[in-house]
Amino acid sequence: MNGLINYVSCAVLWLGLLAKAPDLLRHRHDPYLRSLCAVLGLAGLCFLLGAPPTVGAVNRLSGVPNLAAPLTYAAITGYCAASQVLVVHWRGGPRVRRTARRWMTAYAGVVLGVAVLFVLGDAPVERRTDLDTYYAATPFLAQMIVLYLVAHLTAVTVTAVSSLRWAGRVRGGLRVGLTLLGTGALCGAGYSVAKLVAVGGHWSGRDWSALGTAVAPAAAGLGALLTVVGVLVPLVVPRAAEWRRARRTYTRLAPLERALDDLLTRRRQRLPRPRFASPTTRLVWRQTSIHNALGHLDAYFDRDLYDRTRTGVLTATGDPERAEAAAWAAVITAAARHEADPRGPLQPGTGTGPRLDRVPGPAALGRIADVLAGPAPVPAAHAVPSGRTPAGAA
16 A cells, blocks of 8 residues: 555546646647646646655655655645646636736745755655654754645645635536535645644644644545546536437437438448447438438429428428428438339439428438338328328328
8 A cells, every 4th residue: 555545646637637638739828728737737746756655766766865855845836836827717807817927936936945945954864754744843844844735735725715616606517526626625735734733743742643644645635536526527527418419319310311221322322330439420420421311312302292291291280390300201201212213203303392401400300300210101202192291291
């Protein structure tokens, strides 16, 4: 378990960063997105540098006892600055850039202070897990420890308050994400508080080092998990809803594609089926195949059949959308049969039916597919006498 919590937390945070990387590449000039990715990246770096095996490796390779401590503190301070900048961009307002620069300048000063205090102090004994309490009374090092902990506590407190306050004003996935992000920040505050209490215990002659070596890392790890989930939830929920809608529409259009399957196969109008594709991509593939087939059948459409069917269904139901869908279903079914049978009464170029742009998109195609999926399929055009509504079209 030595460093396991740190490495797991780092992996979770960097997975979140990996999930955001495509958006960052597409919108690299978006300050909000850059600060969000900085929060995830620097938080993961904090856990990586703070893991005891990493601490030992850094100290050994550098030849400086406890050099990993100021590096970790600098990463934590950078995370604090990124968190504040993220909150500033989240809030928005006329002075976003100025406020963000102030936070970055302030925390750059903290990083400089940590470096100077470490150089001025004396830490000859390597401490991989309890440096905070071991050197809590050492001149300059004590000030360095308090400086980074107070800076971290300030950042996570502001983040928690801002996130939870905003969560009360929104709904849906954004509210869940803000609540998780605020709760994760509160857990991060638990890290700072546990460390500060342990340091205070050392000053008063009490040994509370377990707070810094056991409680604080656990609070930080939980905070990291909640933070990355909170960041990703508002992004995943809309996408999941979009995929759910695409999957339903894809399934809904199946009867219409089946009605055109013979044409799509004979005329090679169907694009290669995408493999391992998202529901949205599969839906686009099915819609494209249907539009290809309808474009080919355009010359076979019978306007008289369309008008008769639409008028009859509209009279029977009073529903214009249903009447139009039934009319299109009748026209498409008839056109597909005539196209497949060159000996039929209707030849290419003689169709006088409605143009393809009368079917505007997925919603209309879905209604047509619903008619074709009904218990009474629309009959062929040649079975419909003039002036009569196709049986079962209603």
